[in-house]
Amino acid sequence: MTELSRDDQAALDLLRDWLHRTREEAESEPVVRSDSDAGADVGLLRLVEEFTALRHEVKLQTKGTRDLRDQSEALLPELRRAIEQFRSVEPKEQQAAFAAARPLAEALADLDEALDRARGEWEKARDRLVVEPARDLDTAIEATFRGQSWFARLRSRAYHEKVQAVIRDRSRWLRPALVDALIDGIALIQGGLHRVMTAERLERIATVGQPADPKRMTVVELADAPGVAPGLVVDEVRRGYCWRGRVLRFAEVRAARSTPPPSSPSPPPTEPGHDSGDDPSA
Numbered sequence: 001m002t003e004l005s006r007d008d009q010a011a012l013d014l015l016r017d018w019l020h021r022t023r024e025e026a027e028s029e030p031v032v033r034s035d036s037d038a039g040a041d042v043g044l045l046r047l048v049e050e051f052t053a054l055r056h057e058v059k060l061q062t063k064g065t066r067d068l069r070d071q072s073e074a075l076l077p078e079l080r081r082a083i084e085q086f087r088s089v090e091p092k093e094q095q096a097a098f099a100a101a102r103p104l105a106e107a108l109a110d111l112d113e114a115l116d117r118a119r120g121e122w123e124k125a126r127d128r129l130v131v132e133p134a135r136d137l138d139t140a141i142e143a144t145f146r147g148q149s150w151f152a153r154l155r156s157r158a159y160h161e162k163v164q165a166v167i168r169d170r171s172r173w174l175r176p177a178l179v180d181a182l183i184d185g186i187a188l189i190q191g192g193l194h195r196v197m198t199a200e201r202l203e204r205i206a207t208v209g210q211p212a213d214p215k216r217m218t219v220v221e222l223a224d225a226p227g228v229a230p231g232l233v234v235d236e237v238r239r240g241y242c243w244r245g246r247v248l249r250f251a252e253v254r255a256a257r258s259t260p261p262p263s264s265p266s267p268p269p270t271e272p273g274h275d276s277g278d279d280p281s282a
Helices: 006-028 044-144 150-199
Strands: 202-204 217-223 233-238 240-244 246-249 251-256
Touching: 044 150, 044 202, 044 240, 044 246, 150 202, 233 246
Parallel strands: 217 251
Antiparallel strands: 202 240, 233 251, 240 246
16 A cells, blocks of 8 residues: 555544544434434444445546546637637638728729819819800900901991800800809719718828828829928829728829038139138238
8 A cells, every 4th residue: 555645644533533533422422213213323334334425426526527627628729729710710801801892992082083183174174164265255356346447347336245245144154054063063973972982981191291101102203392391292193092991092292302401612712822821911
């Protein structure tokens, strides 16, 4: 038999003392048995049997706990692998969703840029299409009228004034009826498009007046801009967009170049035969 440790020996000593005390108490006091307990035999043998059964039950519980622990340890690596696979699938799904919806975001960005450019061009061309042609026509008619003889001008003055009045009236009617209506229609389309862009988290990249950011901008040209700090964007060549926190398209910009420091003036040339430190009156 193996030697018992101090803790096991102390436990056995406590159990031995308790058994001795229990036996002494049982022998010193008479046991009153009822009819139902007539066949019951209470003694050291019965106590040993109970402890043996308790020990067997503890062994069974310990064995079940060990089996459960072994199963848990065996399942734990599989659970870790499943969690890692789940974590690796989520970025792939996000990347796939981003790639699938990217053409739609690019189409929205192109449409926003095209509508903004079209509106700006129509606003620039408004005077050229309506006001300037009407003014040129009025000038040409007036020059034609002045080029006639005094007698022809006298005869056609009333008709000439009626023609000029019609031209001025038509020029006032064409401007709001056609060009301004077209510009207002483009603005309405842009308003609906901006709501869709806001819902899709598609944003324009702010450029002019901002520092050139290589993470969102591409500097295509350096320009001389007096009074502007070097590296600031002075003009936007092509608009850039961010979509859901990512750069969808880099903005192409012109940035202010760094101005070289002014050169110091060169010293005046000295006359031959004289040192710069000599006194000319000597």
